[in-house]
Amino acid sequence: MTEKIEVLTRIASALERLAPPPAAQVDWLAHPAYVWTGTEARAVATLEAPKLDMLRGIDTQKERVVTNVERLAAGHAAHDMLLWGSRGMGKSAVIRASIRAAQDLHPGRIALVQVAQEALHGVTALFTLLGKVDRQFLVYIDDLGFEEGDGTGPRLLRSWLEGGVEARPANVRLAVTSNRRAIVGRTMSEQDDPINPRDVIDDRLALADRFGLSIGYHNCDQPSYLTIIHGYAEQYGLEFEESDALEWSRRRGARSGRVAWQYVTELAGRAGKVL
Secondary structure, eight states: OHHHHHHHHHHHHHHHHHSOOOOOOOOTTSOSEEEEOSSOEEEESSOOOOOGGGOOSOHHHHHHHHHHHHHHHTTSOOOOEEEEESTTSSHHHHHHHHHHHHHHHSTTSEEEEEEOGGGGGGHHHHHHHHTTSSSEEEEEEOSOOBOTTOOHHHHHHHHHHHTOTTOOOTTEEEEEEESSTTOBOOOHHHHTOSSOHHHHHHHHHHHHTTSSEEEEEOOOOHHHHHHHHHHHHHHHTOOOOHHHHHHHHHHHTOOSHHHHHHHHHHHHHHHTOOO
């Protein structure tokens, strides 16, 4: 009997050594940003974000986001935000830059918490944690889009925004980016609905309308594309020819803030500089 107990003890000890150690409790007051995995948080020591004055060609959108984030950082009434529209036009960059600027104005008072779409199931638990912390938080969900037939995701989002039992606490606001304003996918059959196709579309947009701020980012025209490049080039002391920048966009087959940044990266590489 004693031998069996000893064997079981050794097995238990071996299993304990093999098991991963428990995750350390994150300090919600110590870092500028965090990543939420769905079950736990990972601290981000440095928030990588461009300076606000580098982000050009989206002045109206930038001003609205910056104003709202600053209100949140100060502990004032602030909106949940939906940033929707064209790819590569600086939606996520504006959010990160706004947080960093607010942290400069209100040191230690606000943090960014990024949540991947696959971690949405754990956001309610995240809210429970953040609601107990004496700090403001912007929970950021990038590139959100629900597929046809996904009822759980939209239901959760409505609950968070509408003040239901799973709603985010007073010190937390949501910032969501999406390539489409409706967030939920639409099918061609909706356009042919013989009863009332407008009702179907309005129901899709109703989810977006629950955000206090819905900010559209639109296709980049040529002047805006060059303005964006000028903002980056001035910051990094880079010179360029507009004809070369336009040729770069033609080869890429698009004009956007992302393409502009890729061109600036090319300029820095040519000049032997590090961005």
